[in-house]
Amino acid sequence: MTPVVSLRGAGLQFGKRVLWAGLDLDINPGEFFAVLGPNGSGKTSFLKVLLGLQELHSGTVSLGGHPVERGSKRIGYIPQQKSFAPDTPLRARDLVGLGIDGHRWGMRLGAARVNRRVDELLDLVGASDYSNVPVGLLSGGEQQRLRAAQALATDPQVLLCDEPLLSLDLHHQQGVSALINRQCHERNSAVVFVTHEINPVIDYVDRVLYLAGGRFRVGTPQEVMTTDVLSELYNSHVEVIHANGRIVVVGLPDATTHFHDDAHPTAGEDF
Numbered sequence: 155m156t157p158v159v160s161l162r163g164a165g166l167q168f169g170k171r172v173l174w175a176g177l178d179l180d181i182n183p184g185e186f187f188a189v190l191g192p193n194g195s196g197k198t199s200f201l202k203v204l205l206g207l208q209e210l211h212s213g214t215v216s217l218g219g220h221p222v223e224r225g226s227k228r229i230g231y232i233p234q235q236k237s238f239a240p241d242t243p244l245r246a247r248d249l250v251g252l253g254i255d256g257h258r259w260g261m262r263l264g265a266a267r268v269n270r271r272v273d274e275l276l277d278l279v280g281a282s283d284y285s286n287v288p289v290g291l292l293s294g295g296e297q298q299r300l301r302a303a304q305a306l307a308t309d310p311q312v313l314l315c316d317e318p319l320l321s322l323d324l325h326h327q328q329g330v331s332a333l334i335n336r337q338c339h340e341r342n343s344a345v346v347f348v349t350h351e352i353n354p355v356i357d358y359v360d361r362v363l364y365l366a367g368g369r370f371r372v373g374t375p376q377e378v379m380t381t382d383v384l385s386e387l388y389n390s391h392v393e394v395i396h397a398n399g400r401i402v403v404v405g406l407p408d409a410t411t412h413f414h415d416d417a418h419p420t421a422g423e424d425f
């Protein structure tokens with residue numbers, strides 16, 4: 155299978171602060187790939203590298219066999235949530251409509267087809283009831299569902315999601331994560347899903363990249379989410395408990411207070 159995302163010898167650092175180094179990684183079409191780690195470990199920066207918004211310090215990154223570029227139509231992106239200003243002059247359906255690119259279906263879509271597609275997408279994320287409401291008047295969770303709909307509108311080859319479940323209630327967490335999973339398996343998109351919390355997507359995740367303290371591990375959740383691996387990564391004893399299909403990590407250090415500027419990172423390992 156030809157990978158859709160490839161990194162070779164990839165490293166990123168700001169000043170002396172190394173987020174990761176020596177990352178070799180292929181992400182395949184139809185793979186649900188989670189990026190985990192504590193605050194400040196580099197999860198959003200990883201997505202920015204794939205978006206072409208952040209240059210690597212070392213190594214290479216390619217998307218679909220080509221160097222990454224800003225604004226690529228191959229990519230759908232659900233950004234980390236920021237609220238729209240109350241006076242934003244867009245209705246919910248306008249926001250979703252902005253994500254539609256008629257060329258994906260071989261010809262420009264007419265207004266009626268755009269409207270139908272917008273209605274489908276609004277329905278998918280359970281946002282039909284507020285399709286005509288200005289986005290700035292919607293709750294954070296409602297706005298987030300619209301961003302998910304917008305990101306799916308182009309049927310992207312790669313779907314990048316930055317904490318897409320934040321501020322969603324449980325019901326809509328399940329709805330949005332199932333939707334992202336469908337895009338992954340039915341449309342064969344590679345999903346790169348940044349999250350603090352693996353449990354809401356544990357049933358979907360194929361592999362994880364776990365970033366912490368300038369180091370990383372890549373593997374299946376069963377391989378990475380273990381007491382031994384995470385204790386080594388955090389350089390501190392943590393306990394990983396598997397119960398009822400959920401994973402609980404107990405005793406996590408605050409990575410920001412355990413970070414040392416002069417730390418020499420150990421290259422991560424693939425399992």
Ligand SMILES: Nc1ncnc2c1ncn2[C@@H]1O[C@H](COP(=O)(O)OP(=O)(O)OP(=O)(O)O)[C@@H](O)[C@H]1O
Nearest residue numbers: 168169173191192193194195196197198199200350
């Ligand atoms: N352009 C930049 N210049 C300098 N430092 C940066 C830059 N971008 C990010 N950083 C730093 O790199 C670290 C990682 O940031 P990033 O946003 O990728 O972390 P994160 O894992 O997504 O965190 P969170 O979970 O809090 O969202 C942070 O300490 C951040 O301050």
